[in-house]
Amino acid sequence: MEFDLSTGLLSVPTSKLTIDEYPPEVSDIHSNRVYFSLVIPTFKERDNIENIVKILSELLDNFIPDNYELIVVDDDSPDRTWEVAQSLLPDYPQLRVMRRQQERGLSSAVIRGWQVARGDVLGVIDGDLQHPPEVLTQLLEKVQQGADLAVASRHVDGGGVSSWSVVRRFLSRGAQVLGLIILPGVLGRVSDPMSGYFMVKRSAIANVTLNPVGYKILLEVIGRGMVREIGEVGYVFRERTEGESKVTWKQYVDYIRHLLRLRLTTGRVAKFRQKVNFPLGRFLRFGLVGLSGVFVDMAVFYLLSDPATLALPLTPSKFIAGEVAVFNNFLWNDAWTFADVSINQRGWRKRLKRFLKFNVICLAGLVLNIIVLNLVVNFLIPNPYIANLIAIAVTTIWNFWVNLKLSWRVTDVK
Incomplete structure (x- = not known):
C-alpha cells in the first residue's frame, strides 16, 4: 500500500471491496504487522477526532501496547476533519489517516480502511464517542477466546440507549423485526444487527467481495463472511456532545435495500439464481x-x-x-x-x-x-x-x- 511521506496520508484503494487474506505490504515506517486494526470513519467530526484518538490510544496502549493501529478514514469533510487527524500523527505513532475524495459512505469507508489495515483482527467504531471506547477491551477478549466476530450490542445485559425518543426506539426495533422477516438467517444470529461497533477476524471475511448499501456493514459481514462463532458485549449508546447526527430517513431506506440485496444474493435464493442463471x-x-x-x-x-x-x-x-x-x-x-x-x-x-x-x-x-x-x-x-x-x-x-x-x-x- 502506497504511503505519502510528505503528507502522512494513506492512498485510497481503488480495487473492488475485498479484504485480502494477508495484510498488505507497505513501504514506510508503519510496515510492521499488528494484531488489531481499528477503523474510525469520519465526516464532519473535527470537534471529536482529537479526543477519540487520545482516549483510544491510552486504552489500547495499556491493553495491547505497540500491537494495534488506528485508521481514520475521512470522506473529505468540509470542516477538514482529516487535516486535524493528520496534525496528530507526530504524537500518535499508531495513527494512520486516509482522505477519500472520490467515494462517499460509511460502509465503504470502513472497508477501504480494512483494505490498508495490517491487523489480523479488524474493527470499527464511530468517531463521535457515542460508542464507549472501554467496551473495546471486552470485544477483544471475546475474539481472543475464539469468536470470529465480536459485536457491541444495545440489546443484551449491560446494553441500552441513553435518551432516545419513542419514535427512534420504534424505528430501531421495527427495522430489526423487518430484518428478521426478510433475512432471518443473518439477523437471527445477533441481538443488535444494526450495531456499527464490532470487530471481526480477517480470516472470516478474507477474499469475500463485500457489497454494502447504506451505513450498516455488520449485515454484510455476517451475510457474506465465514463467521462461525459470534460473541456479544453489552454497551450503552451515548448521545452526542459534539458534531451533528448522521441519522436520516434515507438510511432506513438503504437498510431495507441492503436486506433485500442480501436476501437475493446469499443463501438458497442465490444458489437457485446461479443454478438457473436467472x-x-x-x-x-x-x-x-x-x-x-x-x-x-x-x-x-x-x-x-x-x-x-x-x-x-x-x-x-x-x-x-x-x-x-x-x-x-x-x-x-x-x-x-x-x-x-x-x-x-x-x-x-x-x-x-x-x-x-x-x-x-x-x-x-x-x-x-x-x-x-x-x-x-x-x-x-x-x-x-x-x-x-x-x-x-x-x-x-x-x-x-x-x-x-x-x-x-x-x-x-x-
Missing part, C-alpha cells in the same frame, strides 16, 4: 412493464365487462383486455427491457417478427391466464378483479422466461 435485473424491468400492462388490462376489462358499461361476458372481455395490454407491453419491453438486444436487430421487419413471437407467447399465457381466472372465480374467490390480478401474477413468469428464450434472442445480428 437474470433478475431484466426480470424486474419486465415486471415494471407488466405493471403498466396491469393498469391497461384492468381498465379495458372494466369497460368491457362491468354491468354499468358494455357488460360483455367474462371470457371475451378478458381476451380483448389482455391483447391491448400485450401491445402496450411489447412497445415498452422492446424499448427498455430488452433494448440491448433490439438495438442490434433494427428494422421494421425484425421488430414485427419480435412482436409476433411476443404476441403468440403472451396469447398462450393469456389462455393460461383465462384458465386461472375462471378457476379462481369459480372455486376460490368470486370477485373477478381480485381473480384477474392473481391470474396476471401466475402468468408473468411464464411470459418473461419464454420471451427471454424466444422473442429477444441475439440472433441474426450483423
Whole structure:
C-alpha cells in the first residue's frame, strides 16, 4: 500500500471491496504487522477526532501496547476533519489517516480502511464517542477466546440507549423485526444487527467481495463472511456532545435495500439464481412493464365487462383486455427491457417478427391466464378483479422466461 511521506496520508484503494487474506505490504515506517486494526470513519467530526484518538490510544496502549493501529478514514469533510487527524500523527505513532475524495459512505469507508489495515483482527467504531471506547477491551477478549466476530450490542445485559425518543426506539426495533422477516438467517444470529461497533477476524471475511448499501456493514459481514462463532458485549449508546447526527430517513431506506440485496444474493435464493442463471435485473424491468400492462388490462376489462358499461361476458372481455395490454407491453419491453438486444436487430421487419413471437407467447399465457381466472372465480374467490390480478401474477413468469428464450434472442445480428 502506497504511503505519502510528505503528507502522512494513506492512498485510497481503488480495487473492488475485498479484504485480502494477508495484510498488505507497505513501504514506510508503519510496515510492521499488528494484531488489531481499528477503523474510525469520519465526516464532519473535527470537534471529536482529537479526543477519540487520545482516549483510544491510552486504552489500547495499556491493553495491547505497540500491537494495534488506528485508521481514520475521512470522506473529505468540509470542516477538514482529516487535516486535524493528520496534525496528530507526530504524537500518535499508531495513527494512520486516509482522505477519500472520490467515494462517499460509511460502509465503504470502513472497508477501504480494512483494505490498508495490517491487523489480523479488524474493527470499527464511530468517531463521535457515542460508542464507549472501554467496551473495546471486552470485544477483544471475546475474539481472543475464539469468536470470529465480536459485536457491541444495545440489546443484551449491560446494553441500552441513553435518551432516545419513542419514535427512534420504534424505528430501531421495527427495522430489526423487518430484518428478521426478510433475512432471518443473518439477523437471527445477533441481538443488535444494526450495531456499527464490532470487530471481526480477517480470516472470516478474507477474499469475500463485500457489497454494502447504506451505513450498516455488520449485515454484510455476517451475510457474506465465514463467521462461525459470534460473541456479544453489552454497551450503552451515548448521545452526542459534539458534531451533528448522521441519522436520516434515507438510511432506513438503504437498510431495507441492503436486506433485500442480501436476501437475493446469499443463501438458497442465490444458489437457485446461479443454478438457473436467472437474470433478475431484466426480470424486474419486465415486471415494471407488466405493471403498466396491469393498469391497461384492468381498465379495458372494466369497460368491457362491468354491468354499468358494455357488460360483455367474462371470457371475451378478458381476451380483448389482455391483447391491448400485450401491445402496450411489447412497445415498452422492446424499448427498455430488452433494448440491448433490439438495438442490434433494427428494422421494421425484425421488430414485427419480435412482436409476433411476443404476441403468440403472451396469447398462450393469456389462455393460461383465462384458465386461472375462471378457476379462481369459480372455486376460490368470486370477485373477478381480485381473480384477474392473481391470474396476471401466475402468468408473468411464464411470459418473461419464454420471451427471454424466444422473442429477444441475439440472433441474426450483423
